[in-house]
Structure formats: structure tokens, C-alpha cells
Amino acid sequence: MTRALSRKGRANLMLLALAMIWGGCFVAAKIAMDSFDAYFIMVLRFLVGSLVLCLLFPKDRKKIDKTTMIGGAEVGFLLATSTAFQMEGLRYTTPANQTFILVIYVVLVPLLRFLIAGIRPGKNIIVAAVLTVFGVGFLTLGPSLVLNRGDVLSFIMAILFTVEILRIDHYMPKVESAIAFTMVQLFVAGLVSVVLFFIFGEGTVIAPVTHKTLLAMGYIVLLNTVVAFYLQNGAQRDASPDESALIMSTESLFGTFAAYFFAGEVFYPKKILGCALILTGQFVSQALPAIRKINGKRRVPM
Secondary structure, three states, X not given: OHHHHHHHHHHHHHHHHHHHHHHHHHHHHHHHOOOEXXXXXXXXXXXXXXXXXXXXXXXXXXXXXXXXXXXXXXXXXXXXXXXXXXXXXXXXXXXXXXXXXXXXXXXXXXXXXXXXXXXXOOHHHHHHHHHHHHHHHHHHOOOOOOOOXXXXXXXXXXXXXXHHHHHHHHHHHHOOOHHHHHHHHHHHHHHHHHHHHHHHOOOOEOOOOOHHHHHHHHHHHHHHHXXXXXXXXXXXXXXXXXXXXXXXXXXXXXXXXXXXXXXXXXXXXXXXXXXHHHHHHHHHHHHHHHHHHHHHHHHOOO
């Protein structure tokens, strides 16, 4: 039991680190797109990311079996497609609206998991998901939310990301190496991105490249791709999809902090309330069940 709890705790820490990295990507992507085409960024981040993993972990290349190939290809296709919908959505909506719409996956994951597999989410997960959605709403939205074409595209992205989380959960117990799985995932996502680039891309370098945009690209390729997707795949070996979605949703929280420290955004009281709701949601999903288990053990007679 102790070992199982430690594995779950390690998975939750990996997901929290993932959320921190993804939160910083909001600022990095905005900077990188000042110099590079969005679809070209997709090609670089996925293909270079796969190459870096192959070079750093040559032994894991030998662990790419049939299941890893099939699962990695499926998840890689979902990754590239959802990223494309995300970028197209940003053409017609604001980053704030998109952030709020995307976080709906914290509700969609347990809902689809229940409809497909009949696994009923715990009450704490439902309460935490609702608190998280409201928290992100306070964190990102203005006085009104007017839905448009970009919002619809962003919602499709949320659905695709939900399916991606569930498929990773399906494949992870069946593959030998999370690193090998990530290699295939990123390589396939890169191939799909090449096709999308030739269809929708507007060029490679669209403005003068600066030291700042190069650093942003490095962040996106190395941290937000190589490290982040390994963390997600590795963590989902031991964390449930419901809990994974909730922890990953804190990226909006870290994104807000990154925007405050590096992009000069103002931290209004409404955003503080949003942060408080998100943190409360995490407490409900993670801490309350642990407290109940400890209290339950104390009541057991000796």
C-alpha cells in the first residue's frame, strides 16, 4: 500500500511540474510567434523533440514494439490535430476565452470515462472540476463571454485533448517505456504537422529572429515538448485520468503568474479569487481523500 501511494504521489508531482511548464508556454508561444509561423513551430517542436529523445535515450528506441507504435501514432495524431484546432481558434478568439473553454476537459474526462467505461467519478472529483472551471473563468474572462468561430474550434480542441488523455491512460499500462511511447507520439505529430504546414502555413520565418524569440523556441521545443509530454505519459501510468486532468488544469494558474512576472499583466482581485477557487479544487481532489483515509485508519480498533 505504501509503495502504491508513493507511486501515485510521484505521478501527481510529475503532473504538477507539467502544469508549470505548460503555464509558461502561453508567454513563450506568444513571443515565438513574433518571428515564426505557428505551423512551422509545430513542425519544429514535434520533430526536433522526437529527435532529442532518440539521441538522449538510445536504449529506449529498442523498446518500441507494436503496441508502442500503434498507441504512439494514435496519440500523436490526436496531439497534432488538437494543437492545430487550438491555433486556428486563436485566430478568431482571445487567449482568455480559449483558456476558459479548454479547461472544460476537467469535466469531459470523467464524463466520457463514465459513458465509455462505466467508471463513476468520485464526488470530490465532480466538486473539484466545477470549482476549477469557475476558477479559470474568474482568472481569464472579462465581463462577457460571446461565443464565436474561434470558441467552437477551441471546444473541439478540448474534446480532442480529452480523448488524448483517455487513450494515454489506455496504452500506458501496456507499453514497456514511456520514453519510447513519447518518441513515437512526437514523431507522428511532427509528420502530421508537416502536412498541415504545407496546407495552412504562411512561411517559416515571418519576421526578424531575435535572441528573445530563439529562447522562446527553445522553451517550447525542449521543456514544453520533450520534457512535458514525457511527464504526462509517465505520470499517467499511476494517476487516474480524472485526477490527471484536474492537476494539468492548473496550467492556467501558472500561466497567469508567468504573464504577471514576464509579460507585465495586472493581477486584479478577480484573478486572485480565480486562483483561490482552483487551489480549493485541488485540495478537494487530492487532500480530502487522503485525510479521510488517515482518519479511517485511526478509527480501526487495535
